Amino acid sequence: MKKMLFLLLANLVLLSTIKAQDEDEDEKKGFKKENLFTGGSISLAFYSNTFLIGGSPVFGYSLTKWLDAGLVINYNYTSYRDVYIFDDRMRQSNWGGGGFVRLYPIKFLFAQAQAEHNWMQLKYIYPNDSSPDEKTKFSGNSFLVGGGYCTGREPKSGQPFYYLSIMFDIGNDINSPYTDAYGRSIPIIRGGLEIPICQGKKRR
Structure with a gap:
C-alpha cells in the first residue's frame, strides 16, 4: 500500500511538471503577496480500537497554479x-509542525506530501484502575x-x-502519532479550508 502511494505521488509530480511547461512564460516572476494563503484542517482517523482527532492551521504560498x-x-x-491486555487504554496528546507540498494535476484533485516532527505525552490506564496510571513523554x-x-x-x-483528503504515514517511525498501538499506519481523513490572504475578489 505504501509503495503504491509513493508511486502515485511520483507520477503526479511528473504529470504536473509536464503541465507546467505549457503555462504562460510571460507571467510576472518573483514574490507576489497575492499568492499567500492560510487556512487549516480538522483530522479524523479510526482503525482497530484507535481513534484520532486534531487540528492543523497552515500558512503557505502558491508557487504556481498547480x-x-x-x-x-x-x-x-x-x-x-485493548493495547496490551483486554480493556486497557492509552491516551496520547501531541503537538508539533512541519512543511508540506500540494500538487494539483487538475484543479479539483491534488496529491500531498507532508513531513512533521511531533512531541507527545502519553498516559497508560490499567483495566479497572487496578494500578496507578503510567505517563511518559x-x-x-x-x-x-x-x-x-x-x-x-x-x-x-x-x-x-x-x-x-486521506493520507497515510509512510515514515516507519514507531513514535509517529499516526500509527496504532502496534506501529501500523492508520488512514488520516482531513477536511479543511484554504483562504487567500491578499487577493481581492475578482474574475479570472
Whole structure:
C-alpha cells in the first residue's frame, strides 16, 4: 500500500511538471503577496480500537497554479483500547509542525506530501484502575502522503475553497502519532479550508 502511494505521488509530480511547461512564460516572476494563503484542517482517523482527532492551521504560498507549499502546526489527540491486555487504554496528546507540498494535476484533485516532527505525552490506564496510571513523554517523525478533492478552487480568483483528503504515514517511525498501538499506519481523513490572504475578489 505504501509503495503504491509513493508511486502515485511520483507520477503526479511528473504529470504536473509536464503541465507546467505549457503555462504562460510571460507571467510576472518573483514574490507576489497575492499568492499567500492560510487556512487549516480538522483530522479524523479510526482503525482497530484507535481513534484520532486534531487540528492543523497552515500558512503557505502558491508557487504556481498547480503547486502550493507551506508550513503547518498541529495538535492531535489519540485514544487506544485493548493495547496490551483486554480493556486497557492509552491516551496520547501531541503537538508539533512541519512543511508540506500540494500538487494539483487538475484543479479539483491534488496529491500531498507532508513531513512533521511531533512531541507527545502519553498516559497508560490499567483495566479497572487496578494500578496507578503510567505517563511518559517522547517525540517522533512522520512523512505523510496522500491525496484529496477540493471544491470551488479557482486559482487567482481570491475565493476560499474547501478540501477533503486521506493520507497515510509512510515514515516507519514507531513514535509517529499516526500509527496504532502496534506501529501500523492508520488512514488520516482531513477536511479543511484554504483562504487567500491578499487577493481581492475578482474574475479570472
